Amino acid sequence: MKPATVDVLVVGGGPAGLFAALRAGDLGASTTLVTGGEFGGMAAHDGPVPVRTLAHAARLIRDARQLGRYGISVPEPVLDYPLLLARVREVVGEVRAHAALHEQIDAAGITVHERAGVARFMDPHTVVTHSGLRLRAEKIILCTGGTSRRLPIPGxxxxxxxxxxxxxxxxxxxxxxxxxxxxxxxxxxxxxxxxxxxxxxxxxxxxxxxxxxxxxxxxxxxxxxxxxxxxxxxxxxxxxxxxxxxxxxxxxxxxxxxxxxxxxxxxxxGWTANTAALGLATAGVETDPRGFVRVDAHLRTSAPHIFAAGDVTGRLMLVPQALQDGFVAATNAVRGPTMVTEDTVSPIGSFTDPEYAQAGLTEAKARETREVVVTVVRFDSTTRTIIDGRTTGFCKLIVDRATRTILGCHVVGERAVDIVQTAAIAIAAGMRVDELARVPLSFPTYTGILGRAAATAARQLSLDVGRGRFAELL
Structure with a gap:
């Protein structure tokens, strides 16, 4: 018996797939989401959520070892790894239940098939899963993510x-x-x-x-x-x-x-596209030389009715970009090719010790086409880092000498990821560095370090920052 045809079928339940399904449903399309594993995909179960939880445990251990400097006496911290893994599972479960768009997707009337196993194309409009599901749709959005790259090495x-x-x-x-x-x-x-x-x-x-x-x-x-x-x-x-x-x-x-x-x-x-079992050739979907699904600016594949979003495309393989991809792909699947992906500012960071993060261009990239001013504020010269005993690191700001706009921000050290989020907003807004320097950021804070860097760069450019000059004291 031929299955009923829905408007949109989303294959993959990670960030890109969840957002694509929600967007398609919000636009009034009859939508089905099928995922081989758990709701939330790699990000919730094998990526940022569990990783960040373990990184938080590492931070707590590091913080505990500093307590003596502040007159607090406690025993040396001892890690119980099985208990930590139990906490990881608890966090993953809570995120899956409360923070992974579950309620919104249910409210939008989207049909969800979890733990369906590997999916593959039977024909350009029909997908079957290992669990026996047979799903047919007018438009299909591939959000199957990626997998760790293997090396052809003995052993x-x-x-x-x-x-x-x-x-x-x-x-x-x-x-x-x-x-x-x-x-x-x-x-x-x-x-x-x-x-x-x-x-x-x-x-x-x-x-x-x-x-x-x-x-x-x-x-x-x-x-x-x-x-x-x-x-x-x-x-x-x-x-x-x-x-x-x-x-x-x-x-x-x-x-x-x-x-x-x-x-x-x-x-x-490295990371490769999770497409080996999809049977892309059956659907007429081409891949690029790296094995990722080839898409145009509308995230449409070589098959006009099939779109792709997230890691499977090999573009910026990050959760925020996957969410944006899902939104764009679903919009175009329902309304036609009306929206294109844009090269927006993409803040990137990692919760290592020390943290590091970036937004915009590196210094080397900026110097290829621009004359730039570069200023560096070291963490051992700022108030909040001294208070917290976290003086390792720096904040580096790269500014276009001609336009005075901020081209890039790079931070190493405590709260680097948070600092860069503010810089990304300034870059996306096209703020001049003196305009950022005039923002009266709270004192003493880590974000205030960015204000100090902006004030220093503005002074190098002989720009008057007026009341914002207090930022140089942060």
């Missing part, structure tokens, strides 16, 4: 992914983390705080290669100071092999062979 099956790291039953005594991007540095930072001896290996010349160079250098220096071994430009991996104590990685550089061993090896070397 790779002996390694773990970041997902395995979060689900450990105990903290390993030693760990190798392969890959110095955002995921790798978070794994390294969190487990180092938990007491694991961590060695971080990055094939490129620096960790966090997409960040401003000063940010990469500062995070690497802080990691080394915390006892994390940071190996940049280490060469190429030849193999992994089992040992009595764990796993050994053999690698070489310029003909010289070396090895490293740990109880656990976590590989975090």
């Amino acid at each position: 790779f099956e002996l390694t773990a992914t970041h997902s395995d790291a979060w689900s450990l039953t105990s903290v390993p005594p030693t760990m190798l983390v392969i890959g110095g991007g955002a995921t790798g540095v978070q794994v390294a930072s969190i487990f180092s705080a938990f007491g694991t001896r961590v060695e971080l290996f990055q094939a490129a010349s620096r960790i966090l290669p997409t960040e401003d160079e000063d940010v990469s250098a500062a995070v690497a220096e802080s990691f080394r100071g915390a006892g994390i071994g940071v190996h940049e430009g280490f060469g190429s991996i030849e193999s992994f092999e089992k040992t009595p104590g764990g796993v050994r990685m053999a690698f070489s550089k310029d003909g010289a062979r070396d090895s490293a061993e740990a109880a656990l090896v976590v590989v975090a070397v």
Whole structure:
């Protein structure tokens, strides 16, 4: 029997899929959402939510060790990892129940199929799932996300992914983390705080290669100071092999062979589209050379009735951008190609120790096409950081000399992610740096550091900031 045809079928229940389904429903389309796993997708169950919960535990341990400086005597903190994992599951459950658009989607009359298993195309308009569902729609939006990239290296099956790291039953005594991007540095930072001896290996010349160079250098220096071994430009991996104590990685550089061993090896070397089982060719959906679904500015695939949003497209693979993608894709699926994706300011940050974050252009990128003014405010010279004993780090502001507008902001240190959110608003609004300097930010705060950087840059440009000059004291 041929299934009933709905207006829109959304495949995938992560941030992009949830927002796409909600938008389609709000526009009056009969909408079905099908997800292979739990409602909320990777972000809720295997990404930012559990990661941030573990990072919060790492922060609490670090904060507890500072209590003595403020006259508070407590025993040395001891981590009970099974209890922490129980808290992670509790948080994930609460987020899933209360903060993952569940109520809104139910109110919009959207049909939801959870834990349906892998989906694949039977024909361009029909999808079947491993659980036996057969779903047909006029328009389909693919939001199946991504998965950790595997390497064609002997013994790779002996390694773990970041997902395995979060689900450990105990903290390993030693760990190798392969890959110095955002995921790798978070794994390294969190487990180092938990007491694991961590060695971080990055094939490129620096960790966090997409960040401003000063940010990469500062995070690497802080990691080394915390006892994390940071190996940049280490060469190429030849193999992994089992040992009595764990796993050994053999690698070489310029003909010289070396090895490293740990109880656990976590590989975090990139993200690929989760499309292998979808049967995209059946639907006429093309992928790009990297394997991600190819989309145009309207997020429409090579099949005009099929759209894609979120990580599966290989664009900015972040939750806020996935939400925006879902909104755009659903709008165009229902109304036709009326809305395009835009290169908006995309603040990026990580809850490592120290935190790091960015919005806008790096200094190197800005200098390619602009004459810029760069100002740096060190955390050891600002009031709030001194009060809190968090004086490691800096706030760097990059300003266009001709237009006086803010091109980029890069922060390393306590509350870096929060500081950059304010900078992103200023960049998106096209504020001149002297206008930002005039905003009377509260004292003493971390965001006030951004005001000080703006006031300093304005002075370098000989701009009058008037009453905003007090920001230089923050």
